[in-house]
Amino acid sequence: MAGLHDTGSPCHLLGTPACPIHELPREPNARLEPLETQNKTLIQAHAALETSLRAPRESEENARLILRAAPVATLVMNRHGRITQANAHAEQMFGYPGGNMAGLAIEDLIPERFRAAHRDYRGNTERPPQHRIMGMAGEDFYGLRADGGEFPVEVGLSPLQLGDERVVVVSINDITERKRAEEDLRITAIAFESQAGMIVTNADGIIVRVNQSFTRLTGYAAAEAIGQTPALLRSGRHDNGFYQRMWAAIRDKGFWQGEIWNRRRNGKIYAEWLTITAVAKPGGEITHYVGTFSDITQNSEAEAEIHRLAYYDPLTQLPNRRLLHDRLAQALACGCRSRRHGAVLFLDLDNFKTLNDTRGHAVGDQLLTEVARRLQTTLREGDTVSRPDDTVSRLGGDEFVLILEDLSESAEEAAVQARHIGEKLRHALALPYDLANREFHCTASFGITLFHGHDDSIESLLKQADLALYQAKNAGRNTLRFFDPAMQAALDERSALEADLRRALKRRQLRLCYQPQLDSRRRIIGAEALLRWEHPQRGSIAPDVFIPLAEETGLILPIGHWVLQTACAQLKTWSGKATTRDLHLAVNVSARQFRQPGFVAEVEALLDDYDIDPSRLKIELTESLVIDNVADTITRMQALKAIGISFSMDDFGTGFSSLSYLKRLPLDQLKIDRSFVRDLAHDPNDAAIVQTIITMGRTLGLNVIAEGVESEAQLEFLAGHGCHAYQGYLFSRPVPVKEFERLLEPA
Ligand code: C2E
Ligand code: MG
Numbered sequence: 085m086a087g088l089h090d091t092g093s094p095c096h097l098l099g100t101p102a103c104p105i106h107e108l109p110r111e112p113n114a115r116l117e118p119l120e121t122q123n124k125t126l127i128q129a130h131a132a133l134e135t136s137l138r139a140p141r142e143s144e145e146n147a148r149l150i151l152r153a154a155p156v157a158t159l160v161m162n163r164h165g166r167i168t169q170a171n172a173h174a175e176q177m178f179g180y181p182g183g184n185m186a187g188l189a190i191e192d193l194i195p196e197r198f199r200a201a202h203r204d205y206r207g208n209t210e211r212p213p214q215h216r217i218m219g220m221a222g223e224d225f226y227g228l229r230a231d232g233g234e235f236p237v238e239v240g241l242s243p244l245q246l247g248d249e250r251v252v253v254v255s256i257n258d259i260t261e262r263k264r265a266e267e268d269l270r271i272t273a274i275a276f277e278s279q280a281g282m283i284v285t286n287a288d289g290i291i292v293r294v295n296q297s298f299t300r301l302t303g304y305a306a307a308e309a310i311g312q313t314p315a316l317l318r319s320g321r322h323d324n325g326f327y328q329r330m331w332a333a334i335r336d337k338g339f340w341q342g343e344i345w346n347r348r349r350n351g352k353i354y355a356e357w358l359t360i361t362a363v364a365k366p367g368g369e370i371t372h373y374v375g376t377f378s379d380i381t382q383n384s385e386a387e388a389e390i391h392r393l394a395y396y397d398p399l400t401q402l403p404n405r406r407l408l409h410d411r412l413a414q415a416l417a418c419g420c421r422s423r424r425h426g427a428v429l430f431l432d433l434d435n436f437k438t439l440n441d442t443r444g445h446a447v448g449d450q451l452l453t454e455v456a457r458r459l460q461t462t463l464r465e466g467d468t469v470s471r472p473d474d475t476v477s478r479l480g481g482d483e484f485v486l487i488l489e490d491l492s493e494s495a496e497e498a499a500v501q502a503r504h505i506g507e508k509l510r511h512a513l514a515l516p517y518d519l520a521n522r523e524f525h526c527t528a529s530f531g532i533t534l535f536h537g538h539d540d541s542i543e544s545l546l547k548q549a550d551l552a553l554y555q556a557k558n559a560g561r562n563t564l565r566f567f568d569p570a571m572q573a574a575l576d577e578r579s580a581l582e583a584d585l586r587r588a589l590k591r592r593q594l595r596l597c598y599q600p601q602l603d604s605r606r607r608i609i610g611a612e613a614l615l616r617w618e619h620p621q622r623g624s625i626a627p628d629v630f631i632p633l634a635e636e637t638g639l640i641l642p643i644g645h646w647v648l649q650t651a652c653a654q655l656k657t658w659s660g661k662a663t664t665r666d667l668h669l670a671v672n673v674s675a676r677q678f679r680q681p682g683f684v685a686e687v688e689a690l691l692d693d694y695d696i697d698p699s700r701l702k703i704e705l706t707e708s709l710v711i712d713n714v715a716d717t718i719t720r721m722q723a724l725k726a727i728g729i730s731f732s733m734d735d736f737g738t739g740f741s742s743l744s745y746l747k748r749l750p751l752d753q754l755k756i757d758r759s760f761v762r763d764l765a766h767d768p769n770d771a772a773i774v775q776t777i778i779t780m781g782r783t784l785g786l787n788v789i790a791e792g793v794e795s796e797a798q799l800e801f802l803a804g805h806g807c808h809a810y811q812g813y814l815f816s817r818p819v820p821v822k823e824f825e826r827l828l829e830p831a
């Protein structure tokens with residue numbers, strides 16, 4: 085029964101339209117009024133028609149005239165569904181001017197899709213003819229124009245018995261306009277319930293409507309606000325002049341816009357961005373005021389700025405530590421859902437401090453900005469592994485952290501992927517920098533740890549990555565290191581060791597061992613003092629284990645001082661005996677100790693105190709120490725050299741071994757690293773290196789000593805190539821002083 089309704093009398097034409105009109109302002113809506121009038125006219129015309137059609141036959145002509153003149157589109161249809169009469173309105177509405185509608189089937193005026201159902205309905209003789217309306221609320225019913233166009237209609241049907249003929253009077257109302265109005269009302273109603281707070285007052289400023297956002301933003305329920313004036317929200321922060329200016333603008337321009345402080349129901353004052361618009365009738369008379377506002381403490385630019393400051397690093401614009409934590413938490417949650425691995429990369433520039441110290445902070449900042457840019461662009465290069473939104477953040481200083489997500493489900497593959505990205509970044513950062521028109525080279529070290537969902541906490545991940553970074557630094561910088569549990573265990577042990585080391589000096593657990601150094605005729609010409617830590621529980625601890633720790637914690641300063649002092653005391657003792665008077669004593673000095681401001685004075689003071697011949701003391705420095713700051717090293721070395729102290733370059737061959745700086749250093753000796761000596765017999769490469777070092781020493785006029793000599797074969801090779809001195813287990817291990825002195829006694 086498509087499109088048809090049993091609705092009773094035609095007065096239902098006034099029925100409620102489909103839109104939620106109760107949602108709209110209570111005042112009668114101006115746009116609806118003409119429609120209602122239209123409907124009334126329709127009913128009246130209908131009644132008149134019925135009366136005229138029931139009239140005696142002689143007034144048939146009158147009836148026809150009345151029908152034609154009726155202000156409503158009207159048709160008369162016989163029981164076969166044929167149109168017998170149509171008035172001018174109907175002809176115009178359906179596009180059949182000139183009276184050619186009679187004879188058409190009523191279905192010709194209905195779009196195809198309604199026809200079958202309509203025909204069935206009409207043919208159903210069971211149903212007694214009655215008044216009905218088609219196209220009422222909710223049910224769409226359409227008319228079909230001669231040109232094929234459709235238009236929404238409301239149709240009134242009135243059955244009528246004319247003598248022995250039963251006809252139906254059909255009146256049609258084109259409701260296109262009404263539909264549009266309904267649509268508008270529906271849109272308005274939805275728009276009214278937007279995110280912005282809305283308030284509608286009448287012309288007297290009495291609140292007549294508010295929306296739900298109003299309630300959400302101010303805390304006042306609709307029932308509490310309606311009937312009041314907006315003064316309800318006044319914060320007391322604006323004087324009367326403010327409100328006067330506001331109303332003057334509304335009067336003049338029809339609207340006002342600005343920031344206003346209001347008070348919520350709970351007493352809290354807040355800033356809102358308010359727009360007030362006057363609603364006027366066509367004649368200009370104002371009927372309502374509509375206010376729209378948003379809480380700008382929530383979405384203002386000021387807030388965006390606060391957010392930026394709170395979550396981004398002002399120098400590089402990268403996320404800061406706080407945002408990193410948020411992102412990491414998200415990444416952990418995502419990883420948990422997807423089962424994929426992620427990685428945290430911790431990176432630190434290798435020589436940032438030098439740049440900052442020598443060229444100033446502005447240049448340092450430039451470098452950091454460029455590093456940030458390179459990290460981001462490298463990640464964005466559309467790699468198959470990295471993603472454009474992988475987070476790069478700056479923790480401060482020259483420390484950056486990257487979160488890589490969506491790596492493989494397999495830990496091994498994920499590690500390979502993370503290493504791949506890490507290597508790419510490492511290469512990108514190692515390219516030269518142009519800073520204030522000067523080229524600068526900078527490398528970075530990376531610590532990497534993998535994560536897999538919630539198994540890991542943010543803190544422990546960052547710690548792991550940091551630890552791995554530390555390993556990377558230890559491994560010589562400009563490199564990548566992964567965290568693994570063994571690393572963690574090493575850290576724990578390190579902490580325990582550090583605590584013990586702090587007490588070692590006081591508890592007299594440190595002592596020096598002496599390893600003889602011999603000349604080409606196998607005569608002991610001196611010794612290297614090597615530190616030992618006699619730990620009450622762990623036994624003797626090798627310096628390789630605790631010297632780096634002492635360096636890092638600064639404990640190397642008191643320890644190094646103790647070593648020098650003990651060495652000087654020993655030289656003093658030796659100076660009193662003919663067998664030991666001519667011995668040299670070599671002492672290892674580490675970078676931090678050598679670089680401390682008072683180092684030269686400290687050595688001078690010790691030499692004075694013990695009153696010893698400075699030429700008996702030899703200082704061993706490593707290549708990396710020298711390289712770090714060549715100019716400062718030279719100054720210090722020269723100062724010490726002037727007193728009479730000599731220098732040996734320890735572990736020679738493992739570092740840069742560059743002739744250019746070697747020539748500038750006031751050195752006395754090169755010490756071939758034991759790693760080259762060890763493999764002399766098997767590794768032709770090492771043999772070549774050793775030969776080169778000896779030649780280099782000769783060229784520079786330096787004495788050459790080989791350490792780690794364990795076999796006669798090694799000794800033979802070294803001697804054959806012109807090495808001057810030797811040290812190694814072949815002659816003696818490092819031993820306590822008494823034992824060393826016994827070595828000096830003739831066999
Ligand atoms: P180094 O200065 O290169 O010392 C030589 C190391 O080689 C010593 O290890 C020594 O025991 C070892 N050695 C000597 N001959 C042989 C050999 O024939 N075969 C093998 N395999 N090894 C041999 P040690 O005593 O464990 O010292 C290790 C490092 O610790 C030293 O390397 C030095 O860099 C550092 N160190 C030792 N004492 C001190 C100190 O008082 N101050 C500072 N700053 N560092 C020290
Ligand atoms: Mg040494």
Ligand code: MG
Pocket residue numbers: 734735755757758791
């Ligand atoms: Mg060495």
